[in-house]
Amino acid sequence: MLTVTGSIEPLRIANxxxxxxxxxxxxxxxxxxxxxxxxxxxxSSRSISEEGLPSSDIILITGSWGAEHYENASCLSxxxxxxxxxxxxxxxxxxxxxxxxxxxxxxxxxxxxxxxxPGLAEAFPNIEVLEQLFTSDRTLHxxxxxxxxxxFMLSMIADHHGEDLAAxxxxxxxxxxxxxxxxxxxxxxxxxxxDTHQQVRAAISLIEQNIEDPLSVPQICERLSISQRQxxxxxxxxxxxxxxxxxxxxxxxxxxxxxTSTSMSIREVAVACGFNSLSYFSLTFQKCFGKKPSLxxxxxxxxxxxxxxxxTLYDFVREDRGLNS
Numbered sequence: 001m002l003t004v005t006g007s008i009e010p011l012r013i014a015n016x017x018x019x020x021x022x023x024x025x026x027x028x029x030x031x032x033x034x035x036x037x038x039x040x041x042x043x044s045s046r047s048i049s050e051e052g053l054p055s056s057d058i059i060l061i062t063g064s065w066g067a068e069h070y071e072n073a074s075c076l077s078x079x080x081x082x083x084x085x086x087x088x089x090x091x092x093x094x095x096x097x098x099x100x101x102x103x104x105x106x107x108x109x110x111x112x113x114x115x116x117x118p119g120l121a122e123a124f125p126n127i128e129v130l131e132q133l134f135t136s137d138r139t140l141h142x143x144x145x146x147x148x149x150x151x152f153m154l155s156m157i158a159d160h161h162g163e164d165l166a167a168x169x170x171x172x173x174x175x176x177x178x179x180x181x182x183x184x185x186x187x188x189x190x191x192x193x194x195d196t197h198q199q200v201r202a203a204i205s206l207i208e209q210n211i212e213d214p215l216s217v218p219q220i221c222e223r224l225s226i227s228q229r230q231x232x233x234x235x236x237x238x239x240x241x242x243x244x245x246x247x248x249x250x251x252x253x254x255x256x257x258x259x260t261s262t263s264m265s266i267r268e269v270a271v272a273c274g275f276n277s278l279s280y281f282s283l284t285f286q287k288c289f290g291k292k293p294s295l296x297x298x299x300x301x302x303x304x305x306x307x308x309x310x311x312t313l314y315d316f317v318r319e320d321r322g323l324n325s
Contacts, residue, residue, distance in 0.1 A: 076098070089104070211272070
């Protein structure tokens with residue numbers, strides 16, 4: 001819902017500040033219906049196949065949990081048709097999977113919410129998946145979702161109607177300091193991103209880039225030309241956990257995303273996350289998340305009223321859920 005409202009409100013305010021309306025919008029889905037969000041709010045939509053609807057220059061594709069499994073041939077065909085007609089397509093958060101299934105993102109850059117980036121990269125190896133706020137390639141755009149929608153829409157307003165209007169829209173929203181496309185999606189530690197030592201950021205980057213074949217702590221230190229004692233000290237200071245703990249959690253988080261967003265077997269997931277032993281992977285995963293990998297294939301089981309993503313980095317570190325192994 002934040003994705004939807006974050007996309008609309010900048011446009012509404014742009015209209016409010018302008019002598020004449022600049023934007024209009026409506027809601028459409030693969031079938032005419034009420035579309036419910038996980039917070040129980042709903043939006044009335046009209047079918048994309050309905051005759052006589054006004055034509056749109058810009059199409060925002062939204063989707064959250066479960067969108068990675070969405071299969072609708074008529075919807076994908078409709079999106080390809082809109083692209084051929086020169087329409088601007090903007091895929092937000094998990095709806096990037098939908099746009100990717102059209103083939104339009106092949107050999108292009110894309111982004112999605114950081115927690116689902118591994119699943120997108122595994123499912124579509126021909127797409128360069130980046131962890132940033134949004135990407136733009138002529139008439140194709142991908143947006144990470146949530147608050148990044150405001151950054152993207154302000155950028156679009158600036159492109160269409162100038163920086164002054166975009167700045168005033170931001171002021172009206174009390175949203176100061178529009179972030180650029182390449183800005184990071186998340187802070188590294190306790191909102192101390194700006195103060196995090198550059199060597200710690202470099203170490204985290206190496207860990208995240210080498211999940212399938214994890215680097216040892218000495219190897220990380222060698223690549224960064226820093227002593228192990230110094231790196232371990234500043235890493236603990238800036239992240240609140242050891243390098244080994246962080247590396248283990250990154251691998252397990254990666255596994256959790258692959259389990260819920262791909263059809264990879266559990267053994268394939270274990271290998272993709274750098275575990276040579278399936279039994280050790282299963283034991284470590286269960287100790288960390290409280291469920292066997294086989295029971296984690298759905299992040300939002302139909303028996304549960306809402307999705308959940310339990311725990312944060314600091315919860316796991318404090319409770320030491322098998323992260324020292």
